[in-house]
Amino acid sequence: MLNDETLYLTVEELGEQLRTRKISAVELTESYLARSERLGPRLHAYATLTRELALKEAHAAEQEIAAGKYRGPLHGMPYAAKDLLAVRGYPTTWGAAPYAEQQFDYDATVIQKLRHAGAILIGKAAMIELAGGMGYRFASASHTGAARNPWNEACWTCGSSSGSAAIVSSAMAAFAIGSETWGSIVCPSAFTGISGLRPTYGRVSRHGAMSLAYSMDKLGPMARSAHDCGIILAAIAGHDPLDPASLPAQPTIFNSSSAHAPAQASRVRTAKKTLRVGWLTNAWKDLSPGVEKRIQEAQKVVRGFAANFAEATLPEGPWEAAAGLVISAECASAFDKLIESGGVAKLADPEGRLGGYINQQIAATDLVRANRLRRVLQHKMAELFGQFDVLATASLPVTASKLEANLDDELSFPDPLGGIGNFCGLPAISVPCGLADDQLPVGLQFVAPPLGETAVLQAAQEFQHTTRWHKLRPNV
Amino acid sequence: MMKTKTKTKTKMKEPEDSHPGGISRRSFARGAALVGAAAALLPAHLLAQAQSPASTAAAGTEKPPEPSPKLSPASQAEAEAKIQNIMRKYGSRLSDAEKVDVRKSVLSQQESIDKLRAFPLENWDEPALVLRAVLQGK
Numbered sequence: 001m002l003n004d005e006t007l008y009l010t011v012e013e014l015g016e017q018l019r020t021r022k023i024s025a026v027e028l029t030e031s032y033l034a035r036s037e038r039l040g041p042r043l044h045a046y047a048t049l050t051r052e053l054a055l056k057e058a059h060a061a062e063q064e065i066a067a068g069k070y071r072g073p074l075h076g077m078p079y080a081a082k083d084l085l086a087v088r089g090y091p092t093t094w095g096a097a098p099y100a101e102q103q104f105d106y107d108a109t110v111i112q113k114l115r116h117a118g119a120i121l122i123g124k125a126a127m128i129e130l131a132g133g134m135g136y137r138f139a140s141a142s143h144t145g146a147a148r149n150p151w152n153e154a155c156w157t158c159g160s161s162s163g164s165a166a167i168v169s170s171a172m173a174a175f176a177i178g179s180e181t182w183g184s185i186v187c188p189s190a191f192t193g194i195s196g197l198r199p200t201y202g203r204v205s206r207h208g209a210m211s212l213a214y215s216m217d218k219l220g221p222m223a224r225s226a227h228d229c230g231i232i233l234a235a236i237a238g239h240d241p242l243d244p245a246s247l248p249a250q251p252t253i254f255n256s257s258s259a260h261a262p263a264q265a266s267r268v269r270t271a272k273k274t275l276r277v278g279w280l281t282n283a284w285k286d287l288s289p290g291v292e293k294r295i296q297e298a299q300k301v302v303r304g305f306a307a308n309f310a311e312a313t314l315p316e317g318p319w320e321a322a323a324g325l326v327i328s329a330e331c332a333s334a335f336d337k338l339i340e341s342g343g344v345a346k347l348a349d350p351e352g353r354l355g356g357y358i359n360q361q362i363a364a365t366d367l368v369r370a371n372r373l374r375r376v377l378q379h380k381m382a383e384l385f386g387q388f389d390v391l392a393t394a395s396l397p398v399t400a401s402k403l404e405a406n407l408d409d410e411l412s413f414p415d416p417l418g419g420i421g422n423f424c425g426l427p428a429i430s431v432p433c434g435l436a437d438d439q440l441p442v443g444l445q446f447v448a449p450p451l452g453e454t455a456v457l458q459a460a461q462e463f464q465h466t467t468r469w470h471k472l473r474p475n476v
Numbered sequence: 477m478m479k480t481k482t483k484t485k486t487k488m489k490e491p492e493d494s495h496p497g498g499i500s501r502r503s504f505a506r507g508a509a510l511v512g513a514a515a516a517l518l519p520a521h522l523l524a525q526a527q528s529p530a531s532t533a534a535a536g537t538e539k540p541p542e543p544s545p546k547l548s549p550a551s552q553a554e555a556e557a558k559i560q561n562i563m564r565k566y567g568s569r570l571s572d573a574e575k576v577d578v579r580k581s582v583l584s585q586q587e588s589i590d591k592l593r594a595f596p597l598e599n600w601d602e603p604a605l606v607l608r609a610v611l612q613g614k
Contacts, residue, residue, distance in 0.1 A: 215605075317595060318588070318591040318592050318594075318595055321588040321589075321591050321592055322592055324588065325588065325589065325592065328585075342566075342569055345569065350574075350577070351577075353574070354570075354574055354577055354578055354581065355581075357562050357565075357566050357570075357578065358558075358562065358578060358581050358582055358585065360562075361558040361561060361562065361582065362585075362589075363589075366589050366592060366593070368603050369592055369593065369597070370592055371603035371604050371605055372597050372601045372602065372603045372604075373592065373595060373597070374603070374604035375601065375602060375603060375604040376595075376597070376601060378604060
């Protein structure tokens with residue numbers, strides 16, 4: 001079995017070792033599987049391990065690499081996929097008891113694309129039931145229990161990509177796929193000290209993924225560096241006629257448009273300072289002292305690589321309310337059968353059992369109005385991005401909450417950037433920027449205009465070029 | 477409101493939408509979808525309410541419910557109609573405690589809806605919806 005030092009390497013580093021055959025895909029897969037079997041149940045990180053499939057794919061990858069048929073930086077790379085992605089032959093539970101036996105006879109497009117790139121699926125990551133679409137009050141709102149944070153197992157990883165975060169943070173796989181409708185990649189990444197990228201809406205196909213809110217769902221990579229996120233995004237992005245929201249075929253704006261390209265191709269750092277950074281002054285009402293200290297230090301680093309650095313403010317308006325209303329209405333429609341059948345009573349969380357009933361009462365005219373506000377907001381954000389390539393702020397104003405916390409008390413605060421970013425489908429990345437006084441990770445967030453993945457990746461890579469926070473490891 | 481008990485050091489400007497009863501990343505989708513601090517309720521508190529005669533009245537139909545201080549009479553009436561609709565359709569599935577929760581969430585959601593409705597829009601402000609014609613074989 002490979003040692004911890006190796007298992008904590010980035011995709012970029014592991015890929016080079018696989019390409020040069022210093023390690024084998026089978027050995028790497030078996031090592032991650034063994035670690036997952038040991039740590040996974042303790043952290044409530046997985047819904048299912050796909051051992052048989054993983055070893056089959058690993059042997060195939062190993063043979064191809066040995067034969068000189070190298071597919072690219074993900075060839076032979078073990079990963080986990082959030083359990084809202086369909087994988088033929090395995091349960092896809094959406095994290096929820098009513099769907100515990102659900103299976104699909106096809107693979108989600110993201111799974112297909114990663115398989116094409118040579119990546120190896122080792123398991124389905126645990127998640128908050130229905131990705132939190134019905135609402136939830138406790139971290140235990142999952143068919144598999146509350147995911148424990150590798151940095152402090154008395155704390156939560158955040159949701160809804162809770163298992164994906166635990167898996168990457170504790171090196172149970174090289175990377176994971178998560179999803180975000182509002183905060184579900186950014187928050188778990190921040191709470192567990194990993195790098196997580198929320199792509200532009202429509203950038204990554206959602207075919208085969210559970211729908212929560214049709215106009216806001218996104219899939220994205222969670223990994224141990226921003227550079228890794230770029231590599232993975234390159235493999236999973238692209239037009240898919242099976243996803244009605246998929247962006248048209250076009251030359252990708254971010255580098256490394258192909259998973260077959262060398263890993264270096266996704267490096268978007270430049271020798272010359274080019275980024276115009278807007279430091280948000282109204283993204284959070286308060287920062288906890290431990291978070292504020294790290295964010296102030298991070299700000300100095302960002303100033304150092306920015307071509308232009310200035311304070312920025314988000315436009316004012318009821319954007320969070322509008323985004324929330326759209327999610328609630330779309331979710332009530334997406335799960336209308338579950339709601340009307342009374343199947344919601346089987347959900348784990350007391351709030352989730354009621355949310356659908358309430359959200360069915362939203363008036364059509366209010367939904368249309370919310371979407372009219374969305375267009376107003378899009379124009380306001382376009383104006384703001386006329387001045388800045390990226391906006392930056394803390395990913396979250398607090399560190400990880402306790403496992404048993406009532407989240408209405410412990411994790412309830414205005415989040416205008418999360419609302420705006422997701423309502424407008426903006427790309428964002430969270431990267432670790434140190435530990436707070438409680439020794440829990442703090443995240444720094446970059447947000448860009450639509451299709452601005454290159455900018456957020458550039459900013460994040462610049463940050464990680466200067467800092468080493470992404471190399472910190474929890475003691476698990 | 478960020479409900480940490482830490483002292484505030486930042487001097488951040490508070491967005492219009494970011495009031496103490498603002499919207500958390502999860503509460504967007506809770507029944508209320510848009511529930512703020514006012515709706516946060518400890519289970520024990522909830523249980524106590526549910527067990528009291530007053531709470532049954534609040535959740536059900538027998539006594540006049542208490543109005544929300546943040547809602548106009550028209551909005552209050554609209555919210556009450558929604559609550560009645562839920563009770564009519566799903567009331568038999570709900571416990572007394574759940575009925576209390578439903579009521580609080582609907583009232584809170586109504587506050588958010590009022591904020592949406594207060595935002596000035598013009599006739600020509602179209603919704604951000606995309607409809608693309610689907611052609612056979614394309």
